[in-house]
Amino acid sequence: MRQIVLDTETTGLSAEAGDRIIEIGCVELVSRKLTGNNKHFYLNPERDSHEDALKVHGISNEFLRDKPKFAAVAEDLLAYLQGAEIIIHNAAFDVGFLNKELELCGLPPLRAHVAQVTDTLAMAKEMFPGKRNSLDALCDRLGVDNSARTLHGALLDAELLADVYINLTRGQDALLIDMAPGEAVGGIRTQVDLRAFTLPVLLANEQEAAAHEDVLKQLDKASGGKTLWRSWSESVA
Template sequence: MTRQIVLDTETTGLSAATGDRVIELGCVELVNRKLTGNNLHLYLNPDRDSHPDALRVHGITSEFLRDKPRFAECAQDILQYLRGAELIIHNAAFDVGFLDKELELVGLPPLATHVACVTDTLAMAKELFPGKRNSLDALCDRLGVDNSGRQLHGALLDAELLADVYINLTRGQDALLAIDDAPAGADGLPLAAIDLSALVLPVIAATADELQAHEDVLAQIDKASGGRTVWRIEAQAA
């Protein structure tokens, strides 16, 4: 069983090092790349106000958070939920930095010691789409994920969107799905795999004209490269 947790946070500002805190944690569980509904969503009292710029992004006021639990009260439950999973995070350094600081403040080891690994979808997207915008909104637009309900940033909503984005970014992994994802027959049971081991494929040899045309193309490439084509050099060495 492959268990992944898609995670997002909202914070009072941009710098955990200077005292900003986590105010919302949203987590969505995937098991074998399928949503399970076993999600975690918490609002947390940071004992400080959000920076005005951050407040404009998430809209979570100090008044709303005043009666919410503090991170210290929820730390063990959070770690129990995350333990042993692969975390999927967009711009992982930001969220992990904040969670590590919260754990440090309550005397607990950093996040990496509790989870299997962390996958950064921002880094993945930059490799797949170099030179393009790779924000969560941009990826939703590019990959056909409906983000029309995202007026303000919210940790749970963003984690749900990121789960869809991640599945689309890694669509090639569908070849690794378990048998329960195989096509089903009319009775609802998985179709049996077709045994191709006895299949004999015909071998069609190239004609003399085709072989000569091939050699002509190789000669042109060799001439254009100044006689530095690999196949000519290796043939001479042999």
């Protein structure tokens, strides 16, 4: 499925209170690979940003004065998003703002145009209970370079989130490595199945096993004792 990683910047925190979108950044993934077919808009929100919002995104009110209004780009944006899975960090926030902008244009809400919306914040909370799961925290945890992120920016954040999402969803299928057509003999797309190789099994030493046990205890504590591996391992034993 075609996937679009999306992020917005806004004048404030409440679409219902009249805050508006000032920037939209979209990054396209096809077969879990960046295509370069991205979308980026700066928008005139017809109001000033709150002082706290300016500290976050650094996009001045003066810079946005001559930018198009959301209504002018709505058709182009919806055509780009049509039928895709939309991936957003803290999706309720961005979707709420997009729905309000679409409502002001007399258009149906976002979910009427896309296949589904995936919230990476919800995914991260499930995978890392009790941990910080902001975009910066996930970049640090998953080894994604966010050194260029001094301020929030919709396109940069969408690019970072695309890398974070790929890392969050990398499972057993990651053992299959696609080779691009230019790398394959005769331009034929092939797959290298690493499962065909005999890989050595490296057992944890005592120090590593103790560190692993400590992490399990922390997860168990953070989830309020709701983890299942203790009872499952005991029943298997």
